[in-house]
Amino acid sequence: MSEPAVRVEDLRKTYGDRDVVDGLTFHIDAGETFALLGPNGAGKSTTVEILEGYRHRSGGVATVLGDDPAAAHRAWKSRIGVVLQTAGQAGNATVREQVAQFAAYYPHPRNVDEVIAAVGLSAQAKTRISRLSGGQQRRVDVALGVVGRPDVLFLDEPTTGFDPEARREFWDLIRALKADGTTIVLTTHYLDEAANLADRVGVIAAGRMRAIGSVDGIGDARMRTPIVRWREAGEVREERTDAPLAFARSLGDRLGGEPEDLEIVRPSLEDVYLDLVAAAPADTPTA
Numbered sequence: 001m002s003e004p005a006v007r008v009e010d011l012r013k014t015y016g017d018r019d020v021v022d023g024l025t026f027h028i029d030a031g032e033t034f035a036l037l038g039p040n041g042a043g044k045s046t047t048v049e050i051l052e053g054y055r056h057r058s059g060g061v062a063t064v065l066g067d068d069p070a071a072a073h074r075a076w077k078s079r080i081g082v083v084l085q086t087a088g089q090a091g092n093a094t095v096r097e098q099v100a101q102f103a104a105y106y107p108h109p110r111n112v113d114e115v116i117a118a119v120g121l122s123a124q125a126k127t128r129i130s131r132l133s134g135g136q137q138r139r140v141d142v143a144l145g146v147v148g149r150p151d152v153l154f155l156d157e158p159t160t161g162f163d164p165e166a167r168r169e170f171w172d173l174i175r176a177l178k179a180d181g182t183t184i185v186l187t188t189h190y191l192d193e194a195a196n197l198a199d200r201v202g203v204i205a206a207g208r209m210r211a212i213g214s215v216d217g218i219g220d221a222r223m224r225t226p227i228v229r230w231r232e233a234g235e236v237r238e239e240r241t242d243a244p245l246a247f248a249r250s251l252g253d254r255l256g257g258e259p260e261d262l263e264i265v266r267p268s269l270e271d272v273y274l275d276l277v278a279a280a281p282a283d284t285p286t287a
Contacts, residue, residue, distance in 0.1 A: 003066050005030040005152055005183040006051060012059035013046050020046050022207035023060070030151075033174070033184040035194035038204035039277055044187050045085070045156060047204070051185065052082050052154050064152055078106050081150030083141050085157045091130030095121050098129060099143050106148035118173050119143045120166060135161040142170065152183045159193065171196055191270040203273055205280030211272075219272035226266045230259035 006028035013021040021043045028034040038044045049055040050062055053069035062069060067076045093101070099116055103109035116125050119139040124132060129140055138161045145153060155174075159167045167190075174197050178184060188194055194201055195215050202212040211218050222240065228247050229238040232255070241247045244264045251259050265271075 002030065003063075004028055005032070005065060006034075006185065007061065007063045008047075008051070009062075010060040011047065011050065011057055011062055013043070013050065013055070014058040019207050021050075021057075024204070024207075024209050026202055026209060026212055028183060028185060030183055031178070031181050032199045033178055033186065033197055035186045035188060035198035035201040036204060037188070037191070037194060037201055037273060042204045043207040044204045048154055048156055048185065048187055052080065053077075078148065079151040081145040081148055081153040083145035083153075083155045083158050085160070092128060094126050094128055095132070095140055095143075096125040098140065099147055102144045103147045108149050110147050110149050112147065115143050115147045118146075118176070120169050135163060135166060138162060139166070139170075142173070146173075146177060150182065152185065153177065155184060155186045155188075157187060157189065159188070159190065167193070191268070191273055195269045201269070203276045205277050208280075210276045210280060215269055218269070219267075219276060223272045223275045224267055226264055229261070229263050229265060231261040232259065236261070 004027040008027065009025050011021055011024040012019065024043075024047060036044045036048065046055060050057045051064055051069055053072040056070055065076065065079055067073075069076075095116060096112065100112045103112050103115075113122075113125070116122055119142050121136060121139050121143070124136060129137060132140070138159070142155075142158055145155070159170055162170060171193070174184060174186075184197075186194065186197060198215055200212065200214055201218055203210045203218070211220075213219075217224075225240040225242060226244040227238050227240050228244050228251070229236065230251065231237070239247060248259075248262060248264065251262075267275075
């Protein structure tokens, strides 16, 4: 079998006596889009920063494209794309000047104007970055992350500040990158974004991996069991069941008619995520 694009085994990051990342193990296959999910302070950004080579680990194994990020060399860096939560572009440069400058750092960059168009900034190509809106500056961040034609692209909360239309356009860009064979590591608080883009997701809470799997398969059987919800005697009641339609019919027979406010809820990724996070210990790390 070929080496996975990203391999993590018993990864740890400790500050004093506090474990921010506590024994994570997972892998990401080449060409896969993997979403790393978790509440603020869960350890996901620390994990991604270790994989990007920005932060040193306290223990365990981490490789990206077969190399240890802690010993990153120039050739390795040229194969990695990074979109940080915040970035510091040259505010006096125009959009095109900044993207062209970054393109020059890579051996086989994408066409500058095509990248600018892909992030929806063609009309602002000659505008100084300091004059762009926050959402437009975020699009510049994405352009800088993809212009080098990376083999692995790290996206840390990439659509923060995007309006709904811009988010959908960004999703199309990510799908195009995936079709080109790019491995994508995504962190996001938008569960619909993860559901639409990811092949697999991992949920981190309190520094540990709580579940990992496909969007439709993550979580245990109970978390995936449909919920029948209705109102009876003025109270909202619910029942988890693998046969929601049969249960709803039996409920109607018992009550002598259709129950009030009857609904059948099939758990989404967001529902499973919230169950997983709620089950985690309360002493969540803060980095």
